[in-house]
Amino acid sequence: xxxxxxxxxxxxxxxxxxxxxxxxxxxxxxxxxxxxxxxxxxxxxxxxxxxxxxxxxxxxxxxxxxxxxxxxxxxxxxxxxxxxxxxx
Numbered sequence: 123x124x125x126x127x128x129x130x131x132x133x134x135x136x137x138x139x140x141x142x143x144x145x146x147x148x149x150x151x152x153x154x155x156x157x158x159x160x161x162x163x164x165x166x167x168x169x170x171x172x173x174x175x176x177x178x179x180x181x182x183x184x185x186x187x188x189x190x191x192x193x194x195x196x197x198x199x200x201x202x203x204x205x206x207x208x209x210x
Contacts, residue, residue: 131207154185161196172199
């Protein structure tokens, strides 16, 4: 059976805030492969029904467009999950 982990809003925010800082600094430095990897990790923190289906980045040249294509959808999913945690 699948174990369901319950996370508090505070715990989730702590994790996401740390990842967001890492993402922003990598992205601002033009380290798009690293930034893309962090987006993957953020996505993994979401429950299955909110996770984006993300393609692995094989070519570093694809990393910047990967970020542009997925960052806002991921932030939206994170907001959705925060609301869910607030209501629970």
